[in-house]
């Protein structure tokens with residue numbers, strides 16, 4: 001089921017079809033803050049009021065037109081300005097294929113640099129999300145290159161990849177902050193762990209390497225066992241609660257997000273917004289089959305009145 005949903009997430013035709021259905025939008029709104037920057041800022045404010053910081057993500061990936069990648073770059077810079085005007089506690093996550101990585105690495109690097117430079121002027125931070133394994137090396141190269149010039153950029157490491165321990169060590173050696181996640185894409189067993197217990201074991205190994213370094217990293221997971229392991233490791237090594245942060249996704253385990261914040265940990269919620277929510281939604285459904293019941297219920301409830309609406 002996971003593989004099937006991840007396969008569907010890459011079907012362009014289905015994406016355009018899905019965007020026409022109101023009920024799918026309603027399902028998406030469980031995981032996505034809305035379609036506009038105003039929706040996103042509202043979600044950030046709600047979290048900030050609970051002592052939770054955010055990372056805003058303008059949805060979009062696999063851009064294959066130069067002008068679209070440039071437009072997205074301008075929009076993300078606009079988002080940074082808006083964060084400053086609103087005075088909210090929030091940084092920004094970007095995907096490099098959204099900035100043209102699939103077109104031309106140098107072009108993408110220039111777009112990334114423009115975003116990081118504006119973020120630096122505004123005292124903000126850019127987290128570069130990690131995508132499918134065919135982009136891993138290029139993504140890390142661009143982050144490391146940017147890191148030589150700028151302080152305010154960090155990487156993401158996926159614990160399901162065999163290569164990740166080496167990458168974590170390289171990033172630490174280059175004083176680069178890491179967000180550790182399990183990994184959300186469909187990868188072959190030649191390069192990635194397939195069993196949850198193997199990914200989890202690698203996650204804990206990488207978490208310990210990261211927390212033992214003197215850099216501020218992010219432990220991104222909703223898995224209570226991973227969170228407990230991180231807390232225990234920090235406690236046993238005398239690592240202060242403000243030496244790292246926990247990160248979770250908008251709409252998932254809100255109870256846990258609030259509980260960790262109340263316990264005095266730094267918590268950041270990843271808040272996606274925008275009209276290109278389809279691949280993001282499919283990855284969230286793939287992570288947890290139970291989410292499909294939510295979809296099914298919406299289909300059932302709306303099947304009589306939901307007719308495709310034109311894309312506006």
Ligand code: FDA
Nearest residue numbers: 129130181182183184220221222223247248249270284287
């Ligand atoms: P796991 O999948 O084992 O789930 C543990 C528990 O969490 C589940 O039992 C359930 O309770 C809850 N849960 C998890 N996913 C859920 C869902 N979709 N709906 C409802 N409940 C759910 N990946 C990537 O490849 N590149 C990236 O850049 C990022 N970035 C990123 C940022 C942040 C802040 C987070 C939290 C995650 C990512 N990810 C990511 C996604 C990540 O790789 C992974 O797919 C998800 O976090 C799910 O894995 P868990 O660690 O939560 O564990």
